[in-house]
Amino acid sequence: xxxxxxxxxxxxxxxxxxxxxxxxxxxxxxxxxxxxxxxxxxxxxxxxxxxxxxxxxxxxxxxxxxxxxxxxxxxxxxxxxxxxxxxxxxxxxxxxxxxxxxxxxxxxxxxxxxxxxxxxxxxxxxxxxxxxxxxxxxxxxxxxxxxxxxxxxxxxxxxxxxxxxxxxxxxxxxxxxxxxxxxxxxxxxxxxxxxxxxxxxxxxxxxxxxxxxxxxxxxxxxxxxxxx
Amino acid sequence: xxxxxxxxxxxxxxxxxxxxxxxxxxxxxxxxxxxxxxxxxxxxxxxxxxxxxxxxxxxxxxxxxxxxxxxxxxxxxxxxxxxxxxxxxxxxxxxxxxxxxxxxxxxxxxxxxxxxxxxxxxxxxxxxxxxxxxxxxxxxxxxxxxxxxxxxxxxxxxxxxxxxxxxxxxxxxxxxxxxxxxxxxxxxxxxxxxxxxxxxxxxxxxxxxxxxxxxxxxxxxxxxxxxxxxxxxxxxxxxxxxxxxxxxxxxxxxxxxxxxxxxxxxxxxxxxxxxxxxxxxxxxxxxxxxxxxxxxxxxxxxxxxxxxxxxxxxxxxxxxxxxxxxxxxxxxxxxxxxxxxxxxxxxxxxxxxxxxxxxxxxxxxxxxxxxxxxxxxxxxxxxxxxxxxxxxxxxxxxxxxxxxxxxxxxxxxxxxxxxxxxxxxxxxxxxxxxxxxxxxxxxxxxxxxxxxxxxxxxxxxxxxxxxxxxxxxxxxx
Amino acid sequence: xxxxxxxxxxxxxxxxxxxxxxxxxxxxxxxxxxxxxxxxxxxxxxxxxx
Numbered sequence: 099x100x101x102x103x104x105x106x107x108x109x110x111x112x113x114x115x116x117x118x119x120x121x122x123x124x125x126x127x128x129x130x131x132x133x134x135x136x137x138x139x140x141x142x143x144x145x146x147x148x149x150x151x152x153x154x155x156x157x158x159x160x161x162x163x164x165x166x167x168x169x170x171x172x173x174x175x176x177x178x179x180x181x182x183x184x185x186x187x188x189x190x191x192x193x194x195x196x197x198x199x200x201x202x203x204x205x206x207x208x209x210x211x212x213x214x215x216x217x218x219x220x221x222x223x224x225x226x227x228x229x230x231x232x233x234x235x236x237x238x239x240x241x242x243x244x245x246x247x248x249x250x251x252x253x254x255x256x257x258x259x260x261x262x263x264x265x266x267x268x269x270x271x272x273x274x275x276x277x278x279x280x281x282x283x284x285x286x287x288x289x290x291x292x293x294x295x296x297x298x299x300x301x302x303x304x305x306x307x308x309x310x311x312x313x314x315x316x317x318x319x320x321x322x323x324x325x326x
Numbered sequence: 327x328x329x330x331x332x333x334x335x336x337x338x339x340x341x342x343x344x345x346x347x348x349x350x351x352x353x354x355x356x357x358x359x360x361x362x363x364x365x366x367x368x369x370x371x372x373x374x375x376x377x378x379x380x381x382x383x384x385x386x387x388x389x390x391x392x393x394x395x396x397x398x399x400x401x402x403x404x405x406x407x408x409x410x411x412x413x414x415x416x417x418x419x420x421x422x423x424x425x426x427x428x429x430x431x432x433x434x435x436x437x438x439x440x441x442x443x444x445x446x447x448x449x450x451x452x453x454x455x456x457x458x459x460x461x462x463x464x465x466x467x468x469x470x471x472x473x474x475x476x477x478x479x480x481x482x483x484x485x486x487x488x489x490x491x492x493x494x495x496x497x498x499x500x501x502x503x504x505x506x507x508x509x510x511x512x513x514x515x516x517x518x519x520x521x522x523x524x525x526x527x528x529x530x531x532x533x534x535x536x537x538x539x540x541x542x543x544x545x546x547x548x549x550x551x552x553x554x555x556x557x558x559x560x561x562x563x564x565x566x567x568x569x570x571x572x573x574x575x576x577x578x579x580x581x582x583x584x585x586x587x588x589x590x591x592x593x594x595x596x597x598x599x600x601x602x603x604x605x606x607x608x609x610x611x612x613x614x615x616x617x618x619x620x621x622x623x624x625x626x627x628x629x630x631x632x633x634x635x636x637x638x639x640x641x642x643x644x645x646x647x648x649x650x651x652x653x654x655x656x657x658x659x660x661x662x663x664x665x666x667x668x669x670x671x672x673x674x675x676x677x678x679x680x681x682x683x684x685x686x687x688x689x690x691x692x693x694x695x696x697x698x699x700x701x702x703x704x705x706x707x708x709x710x711x712x713x714x715x716x717x718x719x720x721x722x723x724x725x726x727x728x729x730x731x732x733x734x735x736x737x738x739x740x741x742x743x744x745x746x747x748x749x750x751x752x753x754x755x756x757x758x759x760x761x762x763x764x765x766x767x768x769x770x771x772x773x774x775x776x777x778x779x780x781x782x783x784x785x786x787x788x789x790x791x792x793x794x795x796x797x798x799x800x801x802x803x
Numbered sequence: 804x805x806x807x808x809x810x811x812x813x814x815x816x817x818x819x820x821x822x823x824x825x826x827x828x829x830x831x832x833x834x835x836x837x838x839x840x841x842x843x844x845x846x847x848x849x850x851x852x853x
Contacts, residue, residue, distance in 0.1 A: 111567035216447030218458030224381035230675035237758035312587030313753035600827035
């Protein structure tokens with residue numbers, strides 16, 4: 099009989115640590131391959147053929163996007179081009195973006211590229227949250243495109259004097275301190291008209307990403323004051 | 327007396343360690359200063375508006391945090407290597423050269439953050455100004471510099487570890503530091519797909535702070551217990567292996583708790599929830615382990631009839647015990663608060679995260695690294711038994727009290743945000759500002775600022791003590 | 804016996820996700836089980852050494 103217990107044996111724990119670490123790492127890599135396939139960006143083809151992607155292609159900016167409850171999923175999901183009534187997107191209803199709804203894949207991809215670059219170089223993430231990650235000094239931008247404040251009867255759109263939400267958002271981004279909404283203001287980051295357009299495209303695209311229902315009840319409660 | 331080999335005199339590795347600690351302490355001060363600026367901006371939004379905006383102050387706040395910790399971590403390894411391996415660190419000249427490369431790079435990066443701040447939306451800005459990705463904002467050129475420095479550090483560690491006595495602690499550090507350096511590569515690319523971007527971004531952030539850094543802390547705590555209270559190496563190293571198993575076992579797949587809402591599949595809800603729910607367990611184990619070993623060695627000492635403390639470095643050991651507790655409280659409890667998806671749906675992206683971040687980074691890392699700084703002060707001054715001074719006690723109490731106060735304040739602010747902005751108002755722009763203007767939120771931010779100032783005063787005491795205590799006659803030499 | 808997948812894209816892990824905890828219990832089990840084997844090996848070794 100061994101006098102020493104295996105439980106107090108260093109080799110047992112060393113080997114266990116090695117096994118657990120190695121296997122967890124292998125699982126993570128496997129899961130990463132699985133996830134990478136699922137979050138790869140879709141294409142214009144997908145949108146035209148009604149293929150639902152977690153991250154749609156850049157031409158999603160040609161479509162109307164809404165965020166509605168899905169009975170099947172048990173939470174809200176983005177609907178692209180209308181709701182087919184069976185828990186899926188219709189991919190039919192278009193929505194003009196800066197006066198057009200026929201952006202080619204290249205044009206839309208270029209806009210999104212510019213917008214994503216802008217989101218990083220302007221340091222959005224160190225005040226705002228994107229997909230809930232970032233700083234907490236300013237509102238979350240995950241579904242900002244769908245925010246009631248920017249819609250046709252919204253306060254932000256009215257303030258900028260523009261007639262569409264994309265123009266209103268672009269105007270605000272270029273001259274944020276001209277439109278103060280609160281004592282805490284967004285600083286002027288030298289955003290050009292073209293960059294603003296890219297950033298709005300980036301925001302519209304981000305709102306079409308399937309975030310498993312985050313944020314919950316986004317924009318459903320209108321006109322509430324102090325939570326009442 | 328636990329250790330007599332703790333003398334830094336004559337070891338180049340230990341000299342380099344003190345350089346690393348010095349720059350780390352300077353960056354720690356910078357971190358707190360920019361944190362104060364950001365905290366003031368919550369209370370007085372006009373403060374430094376369009377001069378040093380919140381985004382810039384916060385970027386400096388969190389980057390200084392990460393970098394000072396990396397500096398102190400490198401320093402700690404250079405400090406313990408000669409003790410553990412029994413030989414001088416191999417390639418120390420290169421190590422010293424890379425130190426200056428690292429410092430120079432950091433200074434340039436900080437100056438650019440401060441004086442350029444933002445650039446046009448193009449690749450050049452990503453390469454030369456910053457990448458705008460929280461925690462790893464460093465511009466791409468600096469990324470490559472960091473990789474080179476990290477590789478040099480890992481090479482020092484591996485060459486020394488294989489040539490000298492490769493203890494359990496050194497073995498764990500070798501495996502851990504290669505993963506630590508390698509993971510940085512996951513954050514060095516640009517993509518238009520923000521879901522892919524954040525997926526890999528978390529590989530760096532999460533697998534650093536909730537896996538490799540935690541294991542690193544386990545190894546450092548093990549070294550500290552052996553050198554400061556003379557704990558039995560075999561016992562300490564067994565605990566270390568158990569901690570590695572539990573930390574990596576829960577922490578690697580625990581990354582799933584960052585994949586709930588970024589566009590990634592639903593199966594991450596389960597993986598993230600249940601693996602990360604186990605993350606506090608090893609932290610409980612570490613806490614018990616430190617206190618148990620302390621009690622055991624002190625008990626054995628008392629049994630000899632000579633009642634002296636087994637601790638040969640009071641301030642360092644204080645910080646190590648605070649680490650054991652702070653790690654459990656900040657990373658464990660405050661992390662568990664919001665790790666389940668049904669809770670996280672509402673807490674994700676609120677001050678809750680910020681509360682957790684403050685207490686976890688402090689409790690898990692700042693404490694033990696400050697402890698290592700004290701060990702270095704002891705070693706370089708040839709002190710046998712190092713005692714507390716008035717400053718060291720003020721530093722401990724003010725920094726701990728300050729950080730705890732900030733954490734509680736931010737937690738209260740988080741509650742308001744969760745209830746008002748999220749649950750009631752559905753997270754819109756209007757909902758966000760309704761939450762921010764609430765009385766509880768505003769008061770919480772006032773308290774956070776006050777507690778931040780307390781923390782900064784504590785830092786001043788700490789800096790004074792680290793600089794002066796080595797020559798203080800109260801210590802036994 | 805098997806629940807229909809709610810996840811958007813069918814995959815092995817989504818399939819394992821049959822209801823509360825199935826996926827995570829499976830993964831935890833797969834990680835823990837081989838430790839019994841390591842335990843037995845080490846026990847034999849210790850017995851030999853003593």
